[in-house]
Amino acid sequence: ETGVTQTPRHLVMGMTNKKSLKCEQHLGHNAMYWYKQSAKKPLELMFVYNFKEQTENNSVPSRFSPECPNSSHLFLHLHTLQPEDSALYLCASSQQWADYNEQFFGPGTRLTVL
Amino acid sequence: SQQGEEDPQALSIQEGENATMNCSYKTSINNLQWYRQNSGRGLVHLILIRSNEREKHSGRLRVTLDTSKKSSSLLITASRAADTASYFCATDLNRDDKIIFGKGTRLHILP
Numbered sequence: 001e002t003g004v005t006q007t008p009r010h011l012v013m014g015m016t017n018k019k020s021l022k023c024e025q026h027l028g029h030n031a032m033y034w035y036k037q038s039a040k041k042p043l044e045l046m047f048v049y050n051f052k053e054q055t056e057n058n059s060v061p062s063r064f065s066p067e068c069p070n071s072s073h074l075f076l077h078l079h080t081l082q083p084e085d086s087a088l089y090l091c092a093s094s095q096q097w098a099d100y101n102e103q104f105f106g107p108g109t110r111l112t113v114l
Numbered sequence: 115s116q117q118g119e120e121d122p123q124a125l126s127i128q129e130g131e132n133a134t135m136n137c138s139y140k141t142s143i144n145n146l147q148w149y150r151q152n153s154g155r156g157l158v159h160l161i162l163i164r165s166n167e168r169e170k171h172s173g174r175l176r177v178t179l180d181t182s183k184k185s186s187s188l189l190i191t192a193s194r195a196a197d198t199a200s201y202f203c204a205t206d207l208n209r210d211d212k213i214i215f216g217k218g219t220r221l222h223i224l225p
Binding site: 043045104108 | 147
């Protein structure tokens with residue numbers, strides 16, 4: 001919808017599973033972000049990659065592991081998650097990491113941890 | 115920590131009326147952005163206003179910024195059913211490149 005795609009759109013996993021979320025942007029941007037959106041909580045920034053380098057890790061538990069192989073792709077590897085990790089995970093990109101840059105969001109992955 | 119906070123949390127108005135949402139923040143900012151999110155979807159950028167600007171327009175949207183009161187408002191004129199969504203303000207912290215989103219205002223346009 002905005003040049004940022006996310007797969008899968010929905011994911012249900014058990015606490016012992018390992019899964020990965022994928023994000024791809026077709027906008028030629030250099031910064032990519034992972035956000036977590038839980039009910040009744042502000043959007044939480046998890047990770048930022050700027051020119052493929054991780055520039056922000058917002059005290060995210062190690063059961064979430066990001067990977068940015070190039071400036072167009074971003075992954076979030078999940079393992080041994082908890083039920084409270086159930087949320088909408090949003091990927092975004094921007095021209096570069098700067099507070100004045102508009103961020104373009106993907107549609108999100110709705111994650112349910114059983 | 116939460117920088118911006120929207121008010122009200124929820125708003126229901128009749129189609130055709132104007133909708134006003136407010137955002138208050140705590141520390142000095144370089145700029146403030148407004149985003150819209152339709153249910154269960156990604157956010158869409160609406161408008162950015164810089165700290166040296168007082169008002170900005172984009173179509174039916176009007177954003178104001180009062181740095182002395184540390185607040186911003188988003189006005190949607192002549193509301194339509196398609197405006198039903200959550201609206202978020204996002205502010206920077208005037209010292210790094212991170213932007214922080216508020217909890218949002220849920221706007222419902224009644225037919």
